[in-house]
Amino acid sequence: xxxxxxxxxxxxxxxxxxxxxxxxxxxGLIRVIVTVLARSSRAPAREAPALxxxxxxxxxxxxxxxxAAVHAALPGRHRIIHLGEATNGQDWTRExxxxxxxxxxxxx
Numbered sequence: 001x002x003x004x005x006x007x008x009x010x011x012x013x014x015x016x017x018x019x020x021x022x023x024x025x026x027x028g029l030i031r032v033i034v035t036v037l038a039r040s041s042r043a044p045a046r047e048a049p050a051l052x053x054x055x056x057x058x059x060x061x062x063x064x065x066x067x068a069a070v071h072a073a074l075p076g077r078h079r080i081i082h083l084g085e086a087t088n089g090q091d092w093t094r095e096x097x098x099x100x101x102x103x104x105x106x107x108x
């Protein structure tokens with residue numbers, strides 16, 4: 001082998017071994033840190049303080065505000081059927097696809 005090639009191979013091998021040693025030291029240090037943190041005592045959980053004011057049920061108020069907004073925004077009479085949590089949005093997608101696919105009849 002050429003002398004320069006031999007020097008390059010030795011340098012590469014030394015760098016590889018040095019990198020492996022540094023990686024092993026880092027892994028050992030991380031393991032020590034994880035072990036120490038796992039064994040450390042955790043502070044006891046504090047109990048939640050008692051509420052100064054009782055929680056108010058404002059569902060009727062919310063329904064009245066929504067009804068007033070509907071009355072102000074839309075002409076005519078309207079009735080709110082249901083107030084509840086919103087779904088994940090799949091219903092809108094399904095309805096849109098149904099309307100799109102039934103809006104036209106392909107020729108057969």
